[in-house]
Structures are given as C-alpha cells and as structure tokens.
Amino acid sequence: MEQKYVDYMLDVLERLLEIPSPSGYTGRITEFLLKELRGMGYEPNTLRKGGVTVDLGGEGSPVMFFGHVDTLGGAVATIKSSGALMLSNIGGLNPNNTETENVIVITRDGQEYEGTLQVANASTHVNPNVNNPRNFRDNVEVLLDEFVTSAADTEALGIQHGDFICLEPRFRITSKGYIKSRFLDDKASSAVLLTFAKYLAEEKVTPKRNTWLSFTMFEEIGHGGATGIPDIIEDVIAVDMGCVGQGLKCTERMVSICPKDSGGIYHYDLTNELIAAAKKAGADYALDVYPMYGSDVEVTLRAGFDVRHGLIGPGVYASHGYERTHIDGLKNTYKVIHSYLIDD
Ligand SMILES: [Zn+2]
CATH class of the missing domain: 3.40.630.10 (Zn peptidases)
Known part of the structure; x- marks a missing residue:
C-alpha cells in the first residue's frame, strides 16, 4: 500500500x-x-x-x-428542573465510559450547545454518593455549558426532547501508530x-x-x-x-x-x-x-x-x-x- x-x-x-x-x-x-x-x-x-x-x-x-x-449517541429525554439534560441512548452507549465526555447538543433548528456528560452532583468534595453505579435514567446527565438554572432556561435556548447529543470523539494517533478515538x-x-x-x-x-x-x-x-x-x-x-x-x-x-x-x-x-x-x-x-x-x-x-x-x-x-x-x-x-x- x-x-x-x-x-x-x-x-x-x-x-x-x-x-x-x-x-x-x-x-x-x-x-x-x-x-x-x-x-x-x-x-x-x-x-x-x-x-x-x-x-x-x-x-x-x-x-x-x-x-x-x-x-452511538444520545437524544434528549428529559430537561431536568436544574436545566441539565437526561438522555436516552442511541445504540449501545455505556454510561460508565461516557461520563466526563464533552458533548454537543444539536437542536432541530441547527443550533449547537456544548456540555459535558457528568454524574449528577459530580463534585467529589460535596457528594458522599458520587461513586454510586451509573445509569442514564437516574444519575448521568448532560451539564450544559450555558447560564441555565431551570428547565425554562434550557427550553429558552431552543433545546427540546429528541434533540441529538453527540460525543466528542477525541481522535489521536500515537507515536507507535495506535489510533485512539470514539x-x-x-x-x-x-x-x-x-x-x-x-x-x-x-x-x-x-x-x-x-x-x-x-x-x-x-x-x-x-x-x-x-x-x-x-x-x-x-x-x-x-x-x-x-x-x-x-x-x-x-x-x-x-x-x-x-x-x-x-x-x-x-x-x-x-x-x-x-x-x-x-x-x-x-x-x-x-x-x-x-x-x-x-x-x-x-x-x-x-x-x-x-x-x-x-x-x-x-x-x-x-x-x-x-x-x-x-x-x-x-x-x-x-x-x-x-x-x-x-x-x-
Ligand atoms: Zn460497527
């Protein structure tokens, strides 16, 4: 070749x-x-x-x-009262290895918002239950990098149920030829x-x-x-x-x-x-x-x-x-x- x-x-x-x-x-x-x-x-x-x-x-x-x-990816399933998003997984997305990944939320009118997949109440110095098992239904959420503190704030951005949540792939090639990426x-x-x-x-x-x-x-x-x-x-x-x-x-x-x-x-x-x-x-x-x-x-x-x-x-x-x-x-x-x- x-x-x-x-x-x-x-x-x-x-x-x-x-x-x-x-x-x-x-x-x-x-x-x-x-x-x-x-x-x-x-x-x-x-x-x-x-x-x-x-x-x-x-x-x-x-x-x-x-x-x-x-x-793989996610769709917005619930807009929480905090303004954070719960997701419904698209394909076999695994909450354990997606936590802390950067994401982009894409709305139906083409706007894009940054966020991070985090366990809810993610500060180790605050939450005694921070190491509880992860799942998308209860505790892994998208924390939007926007000034939102309520569901209404998030909805005002134009974010709706069903909007796509896309994970950052983090592509890199190492000196030994390994390729790492989602x-x-x-x-x-x-x-x-x-x-x-x-x-x-x-x-x-x-x-x-x-x-x-x-x-x-x-x-x-x-x-x-x-x-x-x-x-x-x-x-x-x-x-x-x-x-x-x-x-x-x-x-x-x-x-x-x-x-x-x-x-x-x-x-x-x-x-x-x-x-x-x-x-x-x-x-x-x-x-x-x-x-x-x-x-x-x-x-x-x-x-x-x-x-x-x-x-x-x-x-x-x-x-x-x-x-x-x-x-x-x-x-x-x-x-x-x-x-x-x-x-x-
Ligand atoms: Zn495949």
Whole structure:
C-alpha cells in the first residue's frame, strides 16, 4: 500500500470522525461522502432512509462491501428542573465510559450547545454518593455549558426532547501508530473503503468483479443493511470493527475475519475466500468468533436477500467506549479487500 494512500486513509478517517453522526442524524456525513466520492469521479446514490451506495466498476458477480458511518449517541429525554439534560441512548452507549465526555447538543433548528456528560452532583468534595453505579435514567446527565438554572432556561435556548447529543470523539494517533478515538466502529472501516475507491479511481484499476460500496446509517440500531442492495448483488461483505479481547486472537494491528458471531454463522465458502485473500496478500489476520456481536450483513439476510455474507475488519479494542486500533489493522484490512478484488 503506497504511502500516499495510507496518508489519505488517516486523513479521511479524521474528517469522518469530526462529523457528528449518531444514528438518525446523518445528513452531514451523507453530504461529506457524496462530495468525496464525486471528487473521485464516481456517481454515488442515496437511500431514502439514509445511506450512500456507489458502483466502483468491474464486470460480473456483483459484490457489495458495507461500512457504517452512524455512531452511538444520545437524544434528549428529559430537561431536568436544574436545566441539565437526561438522555436516552442511541445504540449501545455505556454510561460508565461516557461520563466526563464533552458533548454537543444539536437542536432541530441547527443550533449547537456544548456540555459535558457528568454524574449528577459530580463534585467529589460535596457528594458522599458520587461513586454510586451509573445509569442514564437516574444519575448521568448532560451539564450544559450555558447560564441555565431551570428547565425554562434550557427550553429558552431552543433545546427540546429528541434533540441529538453527540460525543466528542477525541481522535489521536500515537507515536507507535495506535489510533485512539470514539467511533472507530465503524469509521475506521469506512476510511479503508473510501481509500480503496480512491485507489481504483486514481490508478485506473478495474476490480475483477463488479464492486459496490454501501455506507449504511442505521447499523448501531440494527437495520442498516436491510435496504439499498441492488438485485444483481451476489455477495455482501461487512467491513466492520473486529473484536479484540479475552479469548480472541485478534489484536489492533491485525485484520479480523469472523466465521461466526452471536448473530449467527457467516457463509462458509465466502469466508474461505476471504481467508484465501488474506493469505495471498500476506495480511496479518485472525479468525475469531465474536461473543456479543451482530452485523449489517446478517440484517441483509434477515431482510430476505439471497446473498452470501461475510465479515472482516480491523481489530478494535474497548469497543463502544474510547476505542483503539492501529494503522497496521487498517492496512491489513485494506490488503484483504485489495487481494480479494484485484489480481496483481
Ligand atoms: Zn460497527
């Protein structure tokens, strides 16, 4: 993988992460994807419910790769008498690892307000119960950085129930190549897919199968991959975070190939083809069964599409928290996709 494409991959990852995109608030990231893909010379399509698909060219046996660009987040559920906000989680947001994160509240008329997720009465020197268990229903709240002391004050800002609460991702790359940020699930894989599209366009390379990308926008709430698949598509491959943790072989520096997760078994032959592609490319890969995981392509099958399905992605530790992957994990994922679609 040429350095200019590694540079693009990290740059576009940072730009994807800068755009708040909790499931349900994906207009801005849609515009970004359309502009980026059009800039490469492609003609992307949008889905009514939200989502971007694009045909990258090639002939025969159409295959579609999914990356999801929606993230966890929150919606304003209650405006408290103090003026602080209780939130309803969007996707599997965890109160324990979101406490103390900076957030932006986005209103329906587009105003943005800063705040912080804090336990209520958060001063250790004041509250003897400050270490009680956390949950979003009772004690974790958004403290707005505004001059508010009542619900009326907060409502006067234009904040209403259902407004989006978006967490700061805190992206950084360390000297050893680790990438730390929220929402690497699944913007890391989406950056890999955009880089592959850019490579094909700039190098004028045609993949050996008709290749499509789908950037889905409802994965975190479970129905991203249910729509937007043209009838011609034979295989769907989710490029989504690989699990890293106790009992699994994958690290952040590897690409994970998943033969089974808690949602079910992936297609036997397609998974073998992905393993063969990893071997051919010399990619550092791990085969792992994910204990608590479901993917967009399983949703595709449940929606009734007759396709083969597979799942690969860069190893991501501390998933749904402050996540960590590594540049090598992204490169290894790219290598598998490249090897699968292009004969060198
Ligand atoms: Zn994901």
